[in-house]
Amino acid sequence: MRKKEEYLNVKSSVVKTIFIVMSVLILISIGLTVTLYTFYGAYIEEKIASANTIIFGINTGLLGLMLITVAVLGPIVFYASKKMANPLVEMRKVAIAMSEGDFSVRAKGNYSGEIGQLAVTLNQLASELSSTINSLTIEGNLLRQILNSMSDGLLCFDMDQEISLKNSTFEKMFGVVNSIKDLKGDIYKETYKVSLAAIENLKTETATCIVNEKTILISASPILSEGDISVGTVVLFRDITEAARLEQTRRDYVANVSHELRSPLTAVKGLIIPLKEGMVKDDVKRRHFYDVIYNEIERLNRLVNDLFELSRLQSRKEPFDIQIVDVLNILYDQQDKFEILAKGKNICFTIEPRSSKIYAKGNIDRISQVLTILIDNALKFAKGVSKITLSAKSENGRVIIAVHNTGSSINNGDLKLIFDRFYKVDKSHKEEGAGLGLSIAKEIVTRMNGDIYVQSDGINETCFTFDLGSAK
Structure with a gap:
């Protein structure tokens, strides 16, 4: 610290000498400046003014030259830049139109150099994209038509069980459904269950469900990616109500045939x-x-x-000989055939009188067969004093033939099943037939382009009616 203090001490001879020399030099500079300005100040100011005049002239010349240059070269540069920018602006418009889905816009292909090549490439891209989009649109419409023409309802789910696709058949079956949760009751539970099972097991899963008295078969299959990873499910809904009914009918038919054949055979054997x-x-x-x-x-x-007979009628291999027949004559023939039997059972058998002839298109033997079946049933099931009335009339281009009887009735629950094979209204009377007569009658009327139906008050009256084409 002592050496440092000595070094910084102004009183030291070296430092003192430096300060004195610097002060003298500063004073001499100031003196010289003042002396020179005193004798040469006017001269210096004159020279500076001349220099300013020269600089102003130079600046004015340069400014004029610049204005001339701008006036001459400006239009040229503007024209050249516009000519260069127009192709780029046009191709920008084409690109914007393509991004908005319009692939009909094209850029001019008559440009030279790289810009022309870019225009040609852009037009080719637009053409290829237009062709590709058109093909995809056609395929999409075709797929949509195929899906909508399916008899099965279709739903596609992603991994979050959100609906990604559905067809019109599904909407007809269940209404407009935007989410699987819109499905109500058992159909929602079964659909959700088989969809998850298909994803987990990577195979088709099925289930059945009853919806509004309809039997629905639900079939779910996984949608797999390239790595066999499930990315969703496609679910089909098939209305198998009729198939289930036919299967049950087939089982009942076999069971009934077996029973009807076994009964007489068992009796004969016994x-x-x-x-x-x-x-x-x-x-x-x-x-x-x-x-x-x-x-x-x-x-x-x-x-x-x-x-x-029923099998032969249902096979439709033998055509009926359709003729013009007198319906009233057929009714009177039936009266002659069954009148004695009816009297024996204390049954009044009559024909509703008609003042004019009634002609129909049909087969006389087959019409007689249908009437025989209907009258025979009326005689079998009549109880007590009853009446059977045959009638015929023309109405709306059809001939309507009816067999009305009192003394028997059919419950409302039996009316819709009365024409089924082996169906019996009175199941306690096994000797009254196998239940095939009305099925045969229905097939015969159907083969003659007619329809047969039954009405009953459920108490004491029943009326079987069938219609045929009128000959007039």
């Missing part, structure tokens, strides 16, 4: 065994056994014939 073993000694009893066996065989024969 009677033949004691006859064979010689257990029946009484001739009267033996003849009674033979009568029962004969009746059961006749019953079996009628059943086989009815089955054959």
Whole structure:
């Protein structure tokens, strides 16, 4: 610290000498400046003024030259820049139109150099994109038509179970559904369950559900990516109500045929065994056994014939000979045929009188067969004092034939099933037939381009009616 203090001490001889020399030099400079300005100040100011005049002239010349240059070169530069920018602006418009989906816009291809090549490339891109988009649109419309023409409802789900695609059949089946949660009740639960199962198991899963008295088959299949990773599911909804009904009808048909065939065979077998073993000694009893066996065989024969007749009618291989027939004559023939039998059962058999002839298009033998079936049923099920009335009339270009009877009725629950094969209204009377007569009658009327239906008050009256084409 002592050495530093000595070094900074102004009183030291070296420092003192430096300060003195600097002060003298500053004073000399100031003196010289003042002296020079005193003697040469006017001269210097004159020279500076001349220099300013020269600089002003130079600046004025340069400014004029610049204005001339701008006036001459400005239009040239503007024209050149516009000519260079126009192709770029045009191609920008084409690009914007393409981004908005309009691929019909084209850039001019007559430009030279790289800009011309860019225009040609852009036009080719627009043409290819237009062709590609058009092909995709056609394929999309085709796919949409295929999906909408499907008889099955279709839904596509992503991994979040959100709907990504559906067809019109699905909307007809369940209404407009924007989310799987819009499906109500069991259909929602089953759809959700099979969709998740298809994703987890990577295979098709199925389930059935009852919706509004309809049986719906739900089939869900996974949608797989290239790496066999599930990215969603496609679910099909098929109305199998009719198929289920037909399957049940087939099962009932087989069961009924088996039952109807087994009953007479069992009866015949039960009677033949004691006859064979010689257990029946009484001739009267033996003849009674033979009568029962004969009746059961006749019953079996009628059943086989009815089955054959119904099968032949349903195959539609043999066309009917359609003619112009007198309906009233057919009714009177039926009256002659059943009048004695009706009197024996204390049943009044009448025909509603008509003042004019009624002609229909049909087959006389087949019309008689239908009437025989209907009248025979009326006679079988009539109870007590009853009446059977046959009638015919022309109405709206059709001939309507009716068999009306009192003394019997059909419950409302049986009306829609009355024409089914083997269906019996009175199930307790097994001897009254196999339940094929009305099925045969329906097939015959259908083959003659008609329809048959039944009405009953559920108490004491029943009316079977069928219609045929009028000959007039």
